[in-house]
Amino acid sequence: MRDLLRGLTLAQREAVEHVDGPLLILAGPGSGKTRVVTHRIAHLIGQGIPPAQILGLTFTNKAADEMRSRVELLAPGRPVRLSTFHRFCARLLREYAPLVGLRENYTIYDTSDSLQALKRTIDDLGVDATHFTPGQIAAAISTAKNKLVTADQYVPRAGGPLPSIVARVYPVYQSRLLSASAVDFDDLLVHVAVLLRDNPEVRAELDARNRYVLVDEYQDTNLAQYMIVRGLSVDYPNLAVTGDPDQSIYGWRGANLNNILDFEKDYPGVRVVRLEQNYRSTKRILSVAARLIANNRRRKAKDLFTDNAEGAPVRFHQHASEKSEADTIVAGIAEAIRAGRRRPRDFAVFYRTNALSRALEFALREHGLPYQIVNGVEFYQRKEIKDILAYLLLINNPRDDVAFLRVINTPHRGIGRTTVQRLMRHATQYGTTLLEAARESGLVEDLPKKTAVTVARFVAMFDRLNAVATGPVEEILGHVLSETKYREPLVQSESEEDQERLANIEELLTAARQFDERHAGDAHLAEFLEEACLVNDTDAWDTEIDRVTLMTLHASKGLEFPVVHVIALEEGLIPHERSRNQPDELEEERRLLFVGFTRAQEELHLSLARYREFRGQRKMTVPSQFLLELPTDELETTTEAWVEPVGAALAESTESGYPSAWDMDDSAVDASPELDADRAPRGRRPVGPAWQATPLKTAAEMLLGPATAAADVMAEALAPVPEISPDDFALGMLVRHPEYGLGKIMALSGSGPRRTATIAFAAIGGQKKFILRQSALRPARR
């Protein structure tokens, strides 16, 4: 007990010792929030509260797992329930499925599954959706669900044709989900919120069962989550939420900042604890971050402070191009590592959109630095995994039409589009599921005998699977693989991609085995599937790996790094052009940057490029308006000599319409200088007098500014370091890898960006596969 409080500040202690009644912990970045929450749980247990009455809700599995293990250290052997909102709801729904019109073996559709289902509804309804993508309609439905607007309540407000389309599609989509006994991610929350709202006795029971509820990242809750939490805290309002309005960056996913801003109104008598001391960053980093966020209106003002060192100044670099931006950053990283000051894992580079990682990847590879990008293709999203899981899903829930459609012709068994369409028509006509329709293939209209037999054969195969679908999940998976012969074409194939697939399937089998071991004896297929659907790959992101980390600003939340680079601080990127109009969205962009800044422990570097290649087009950029909000006297600015615009302004290039902060330093905005004389006058750019007035003789003539720096820029432009292309590799070639050393190419497959190689390495005495474009492999020169 005494131990629990040791080393805590007064504020932290106040939060930890709070037992009954509502509690709001406003936790600034790096304020030891997780520590406080876990200590508080341990304290509650210490006060004699049964762990079973304590429920902790997070947004990510990672956060839940981390808390779980930390609570385990503080209160060994007293497990409390810590899970994500979605998983908690999934469990609850299993228990109360009939109350919301589901079966207990219901299926959870992931985003792509629900999009499939939505597309089918759109097709079936014959809605003219030429002006909207299914994705847009899906987003609109999702938004409605996040606001707890159910299908029957949805009324198209004035405001364009999209709402009226949604009004037609949403109810049908929803009833389709229901008849397939399926839910999408949003439904998990909506169903539970509705369940609590419409069933007072159930609500009361759950309220009593979950007497102490803790919610992490409360600023990111949407209305559905808010209602769930509310429903669980009526009779026992021992609700503790932690959050930081300044770190709310998921408004676009329905998060409602008012949930935290109005918490004190919602729960009278709340105790508010502010954790404002930061243990993560230097004074300078914190002060820059604080200055930035002070520009937001919708927030709870707070005073961030730290006892940490003053630290190095925050640096701001202006680069000529995205390439030199990347090169400079990577060179700096490489140098610090070479000098032994840092390790690769000390560095992180954040950007607004994924596309911005490209130049960095190139530079990192050029320098031979190991890196990892957070956000690869998620394991459970891979085709082969989804294919095989679909069999399990269909076994678990035979009404799952999405699973059926995935499975019916995978692997190819000659059941094509038209056949499937006929089955669908039949199913709609007779109000049955697709599997039932397939079962009656002989009766399906227009279905040739031969095809009907093929379909019947599929159903027979499925029934055989179904019959043996008891026992360990790994075993079931084994049956699926042998019955479907899924692996056969892959084994035959030489392609590296297919080999990769085989490896992934093995991984799935391993995951199944581990699941079986964890649930010795009572392993349930449904639970395995739930886990598979609600798991995300970023959960597996490993901080221990010694690599430079690249990720979006969003992905950086909750993490910290000694050295942080935030790149591309340009108008249109951050703030993103899509959020330019709404003031609320602008504030969210500012928060996003704030989150990025406050990840840094020792060094923070900001940068932009004056010219950036965007979707194949070279464009002049405008510095982010957020830069103007930073304390210039605290920043250390370096400006790379850039290529000064040639000739007079060409109106077209100012089309971006952004207020140009460059204008403040006199230079006229101009067309991007093309260093390749051949290319310059082409494209959509009008060949105006400016171009004729300055004939493009040599690149040197286009360069102004300090001679030496200009020369560098020129050198860069004229003699780009030769890239290693995937096509530079040949069979039998000797190559070098920074980690594995010298190796020989044993096999090659694929082409272009997908070209992969199998390399035998002498040093490790084994073979490894690489996607060449992403690998650090280089031809070894003797």
Added chain:
DNA sequence: CGTAATGAAATTTTT
């Protein structure tokens, strides 16, 4: 029925 070719669109994405 399956594949290759063309064309439009392209934030962020805890589950």
Added chain:
DNA sequence: TTTCATTACG
């Protein structure tokens, strides 16, 4: 530039 989805062919 890249990625997808739809369409046109074999």
